[in-house]
Amino acid sequence: MVNQSMAALGNNRSTIRELFEYGNQRAAVVGRENVFDFSIGNPSVPAPDAVRQAILEEAAGDPVVLHGYTSAQGAADVRTALADDLNRRFGTAYTGDSLYLTVGAAAALSCAFKAVACPGDEIAVLAPYFPEYLMFIESGAGAKAVVVPPSVQDFQINFDALEERMNEHTKAVVINSPNNPSGAVYSEQTIRRLSELLQEKEKQYGHPIYLISDEPYRELVYDGVQVPFAPNFYDDTIVCYSYSKSLSLPGERIGYVLVPPQAADSADLYAAVCGAGRALGYVCAPSLFQRVVARCTGLTGDLAVYQTNRDLLYNGLTAMGYRCVKPAGAFYLFPQTLEPDDRAFCERAKKYDLLVVPGADFGAPGHMRISYCVKTETIRRALPLFEKLAEEYR
The missing domain is CATH 3.90.1150.10 (Aspartate Aminotransferase, domain 1)
Structure with a gap:
């Protein structure tokens, strides 16, 4: 059977x-x-073009190094390069020790969900949402996914519906901005209001409520729109990212989980992300494309x-x-x-x-x-x- x-x-x-x-x-x-x-x-x-050039130049190096294992959390120099790029763009002060490289955003999300979920926990999912969230949360992490209906007028967050569905079992809330499927970008006002609500609920329930920000479309915006960087507004944020969309590399499966040092229990949380990767069978992210994305930070x-x-x-x-x-x-x-x-x-x-x-x-x-x-x-x-x-x- x-x-x-x-x-x-x-x-x-x-x-x-x-x-x-x-x-x-x-x-x-x-x-x-x-x-x-x-x-x-x-x-x-x-x-x-820089991606192709990086591939060619990396391929000219030592093939044993190029195709060998890296550390489970990713090569140290690659993680440092990615952290430096985030710091330059968002005014942060991360080091490579805050990053865990993954096999795309799916692996990043799976690791994040599994890292935070304990028996009986619930994770709120804001509709409209990427359908695989439910599978990652329930079949992968063993938590309960609680769907929050959308605000169809503008596809910002339906705060009344979110608050109604939160309780002492709520461990995390998932956001995806720019959003798949609506293309909506959460405004700074929306992110600030969400941060205030989560801080209030953390005090009420007496435990951290993590904001898991799924950001594979972060750079894909139009008309001068700015995407608020969630960790700058809410300390207990975990960022899941992929280069599939920004660098047009969906088949190469390369992304990361960012655990900011200001997040609650950050050291244990980072260890749990690493442990989730181990439990899910991820040895390390693809070695070649770790090096490629480190050389192509900030490009689209x-x-x-x-x-x-x-x-x-x-x-x-x-x-x-x-x-x-x-x-x-x-x-x-x-x-x-x-x-x-x-x-x-x-x-x-x-x-x-x-x-x-x-x-x-x-x-x-x-x-x-x-x-x-x-x-x-x-x-x-x-x-x-x-x-x-x-x-x-x-």
């Missing part, structure tokens, strides 16, 4: 992955150019492409009557569907080979996620099909 809960996870892929595979099947029938796959957040902008791909895509898609859909909060970051649009049943709407969209993800998967029914990290021409060709789909509801 195998572990049936794990078998269920293996047999039932996420809707995003199911749509991605469906798109591959349709492409074999109608041609790749005739499938408008907006299902997955796979960056379409190439990595900066060409964000102008994403902004062009956002504007084209947002302006086109809203002109057709789709209602949507304009995203300030990431590379997703999250319009309301034209009928209350978002799953039915997304299924109908398949008739036009438009592949979009139901909002219910993100804790926000009545919406759809459209990933616009695709070729701009794909969006131009898809807009008339979205118009035909809209006409069915008029």
Whole structure:
């Protein structure tokens, strides 16, 4: 007998992955150019030239060192370089000892959740959220995920709903800004208010409540928007980061957990993150790409492409009557569907080979996620099909 809960996870892929595979099947029938796959957040902008140059130069070095193990928490010089970059950008004073390098953001989140969760603990998840959070929290960390419904007017935090769902078992709150799937960026006012609420609840319940800030889209913002750096507003913050989006390296699986020294029980917390990595089987992050990202700190791909895509898609859909909060970051649009049943709407969209993800998967029914990290021409060709789909509801 195998572990049936794990078998269920293996047999039932996420809707995003199911749509991605469906798109591959349709492409074999109608041609790749005739499938408008907006299902997955796979960056379409190439990595900066500096990434390729760093790979070539590192590859010319000692192959034993290049491909060998590093320390479990990451090479010391790499962690120092990443800490120095954070200090330069955010006015902090971190050292490499605050960083634990991971196999992407998924591993960073898994380690953070497992590090803080004790039996009976609850972790609040703010909708709309990345669907895998629930699996990481409940199947990976053994805690209870408590979903907080969204504020659909602006996709800032629904504070009344959050406070109603907090209790003495609340160990952490997860935020994701810029947000997947809405593209919303939490304002400084929102982060300050969240900090005040968490400080109040820490005093009320007599234990730390960690803010786990999932930040793979931190640099992907438009129109001069600034992303508040959460640890500068709330001491008990843990940051989970990935270079998958900023450097267009999703397949290379490289990220980190930041445990700031001002966080409650920071030494034990950092040790718990390391222990979680050990328990989950992460020996060390990929050695080559540790060195590559250390040489490419602060760089991004060409964000102008994403902004062009956002504007084209947002302006086109809203002109057709789709209602949507304009995203300030990431590379997703999250319009309301034209009928209350978002799953039915997304299924109908398949008739036009438009592949979009139901909002219910993100804790926000009545919406759809459209990933616009695709070729701009794909969006131009898809807009008339979205118009035909809209006409069915008029």
